[in-house]
Amino acid sequence: MYENILSVSEITNLIKVTLEENFSEINVIGEISNFKAHVSGHWYFTLKDAEAQINCTMWRGLNNYVFFTPQDGMKVIVSGRITVYPPRGNYQIDVRSMKPAGVGELQLAFEKLKQKLAAEGLFDTEHKKPIPKFPKKIGIVTAIDGAALQDMKSIASRRYPLVELVIAPCRVQGEGAAQEIVESIKLLNQYNDIDVIIVGRGGGSLEDLWPFNEEIVARAIFDSQIPIISAVGHEIDFTIADFVADLRAPTPSAAMELATPDINELFAFINDFSYYFTENMFEIIKDYRYKINQLITSYGFRLPQDRIKNKIQYLDNIIFKLQTLIDNKITYNGKHLELLNSKINSFDVNNILKRGFAIVKQNEKIIHRAKELSLNQPAHLQFYDGEIIINEQEKRKFI
Template sequence: MNNEENILSVSQITALIKAVLEENFDEIFVVGEISNFKAHVSGHWYFTLKDSNAQINCTMWRNLNNYVFFTPQDGIKVIVKGRLTVYPPRGSYQIEVHSMRPAGEGELQAAFEKLKRKLAEEGLFDQQFKKPIPKFPQKIGIVTAIDGAAFRDMISVAKRRYPLVELVIASCRVQGEGAAKEIVESIELLNKQEGIDTIIVGRGGGSLEDLWAFNEEIVARAIFASKIPVISAVGHEIDFTISDFVADLRAPTPSAAMELATPNQEELFAFINDFLYYFNERIFEITADYKDKIEHLIKSYGFRLPQDLIKNKIQFMDNLFYRFQNLADSKLSLARNKIVLLEQKLENYNFEKTLKRGFTLVKQNGQYVPRLKKLIEKKPITIKFFDGEIKV
């Protein structure tokens, strides 16, 4: 028998299988454990569902996975809804996932513990990275739902405790699909604003699923990267989320977060009143204390030593001046004596006194004749006496 007329191409047989599968498995629910999860840059998810005996490839497109309230992780057991399809280039069948949910609350708790261990090992919870919360903030940024009770409670607490503070709301969804992404965007937005001193990230209570957005890795990393100190206030006192561990401070409730972020005006007024009451008395006490300290210092050896040094220098200068004055007087006296001796010598050489004693001077041709041999005979001479002159 010749069946060559029934020979099919690869594409044809694949198309037949594709039609059969997609027509008969148009809507299925499958439970399994996620493995090889990959979030593509395009936004699509690719992963494998497996159990102890088999595995199947899965694809979830970006426009659908936006509605999943948690980020899948390897090892989490989930229930997916979708349809079977065939991918012709590989000749493999897969599930085109339309929705996904954890197989139970225990799966979410397991994912929580896994992420917590991962971030702790990276150091995101270390105390050395915690930033201090300002005591007197001017602006507080709030990341929560603007229509939620948590926001109204925080406004009420701020008005009661510290009405001077300005509240800046970066509203976002706090549960459900896309909530984690909006929380991250709000934190980043407040970090770009001027003058924000503190950021409060939180919401009211709810189930583990309701609070899950604050257990997402992207939210944890956004809080850690914030340059502004962050207070995490998610749920009630018994609720703990990943954001609580990575934040700079954890508050049990949103109202408690605002109390931690603001000073109490009543306590401030009480402090001011007490300060004014004791102001004068305290000032006098402080002044008296400093007066005693100054007097003690002045009388101390350390203060006397500079004065003694100055006095010694003054005495030294006086001695120098005295010696200089004595030296100058001695020099002047010696000079006077020399002058007197010179005056006496000059006086002894005064020819007027010599003439007065009877001596005369002989002049010839206008010059004195000191020796006989210099006298020219037969020429006139002038003889000078003490009381006059004659010509001969």
């Protein structure tokens, strides 16, 4: 009943072959919508116009060659081929290359990113770091083979030959340039002795300068711990890097002039200073001497001195009274000591014996009362001028 019946897979494969064979090389213009940069590195987005839309995929590796970051609302021209994804039956453009549909699209992307970063405060003055006046090392982020680097080296050698230049080479236009600029800025930030970084290149078209309008470059400049001078070679127009940088220079040569002092001006200053040094110093000393004399002779300056003198006199009086009190105390104690010594001497046994008294001892004991004396034992009498022992017969005779 039914002839030529096809399965879903068969009809899908037929469509896949038909589309992929007939649309193997196409160029399509449209507006980007629902752009998503996947963590895998692939890009997924929709390309649309007023009446239709088509899904697009751009694989990692191919999108590295796109010199700008696509944004929703940007009109672009993509080149690639039509492919079919059988599991869903969807067809899409497998994008191989992408470019803006015109300069106006880049300008639109520039304004959108500028508004976004300004709202986040990346352009605020309070975040700007000061540029050192006498740098020892200057980091440079630019193309190693560009004229801008040679100009900066020449100016640094002429203006301030003491400075050391540290080059972090990178591409400054085309695909992958923005990522290389970011990596060079991060590399220089790993050194702790670089005083300032110059990021830039010579002049060119808007497309040539576009890496300096990329968001990743702007955030790398903002996150840098080292002050950065933006030196993209254009006089009138600004890049996003100019707004984020701590200082903007119109050209790389001007950036090096802003980053370095002029050695001729330094020598001129030193010569002038040396010539007028003696005279200036004497004038300064004379002025300060006059001011000091005025201060010393002023009433306000004499008043503290008078107060100090009064306190010194008061202190002298206190010391004099204290010394007098101590002397009187010493004299009194000396006399009192003499009196005590006299009393002690009056009770000295030898002095008592001098007055005619004697000490009676018997059996090595002093006899204090007559009743304590034994008439049957010898007695020992001690006088001032000698001692006498009385035996028993003499005692009887004495009694």
